Amino acid sequence: MGKFAVFRERSSRSLEKVGRFRIEGENIVRYLDGMGTYQVRRSWEILVLLRLGDEVIRDLDGGTVGMMSLSGSGKGVKMVIQERLYVAPGRRVKQVLEGKEKKGAVFGVKLM
Template identity: 55%
Template sequence: MEPKRSRSDLMPGFGVTSERSSHPLEKVGRFRIEGELVVIYLEGVGSFLVKKVQVVSVVLGLCDEIIRDRVEGEVGVMSLSDSGRGLRKGILGEQYVGLVQRVKRVLEGKEGKWAVFGVTE
């Protein structure tokens, strides 16, 4: 019977290295539920509103919804990512995302807020 060989025996000179690249997402704010509204707080930018029922529609993949500022002006759009795992927000020409899994937990009352990440290129 032949002795068992390790991976390093099978691939001489092969080494595994890992490089850490900069993450394309940066935490820039948070979401909270206030009554029947979801409020998006963005550091240095302001706060924006979406009705809770509208966020549910987006999470379910039914439609995209308008994001408004505090005086009801349209400032962007909320949509579901192609994978269905992220909640995208285009606000004032910038792109932001949050995890759908966390959004659901907040909508269910299991958590109080969730993070908003800015998409950096």
């Protein structure tokens, strides 16, 4: 029997801090530098963290601008807003939801 090898191609990714998020009333609001302000209902974000589905991201006028989901590893919250990929550390999102922290960072993902 011959030898074989399995190779996984992985594109290199770079993260750049591009904004922040915090709770405002019943919403988690994300402020993306130069892009705008976006919101998700607090209760819907909890469903994403529990892997109960993806959620719609809306602008402040209520229009749909993207989708949010939990990463495959469960360590990050992925957001596609206007065809660009952003992530926030899942642990920090949970800390903000629990009231242990006031805000967290949002990172833009750049494929290298």
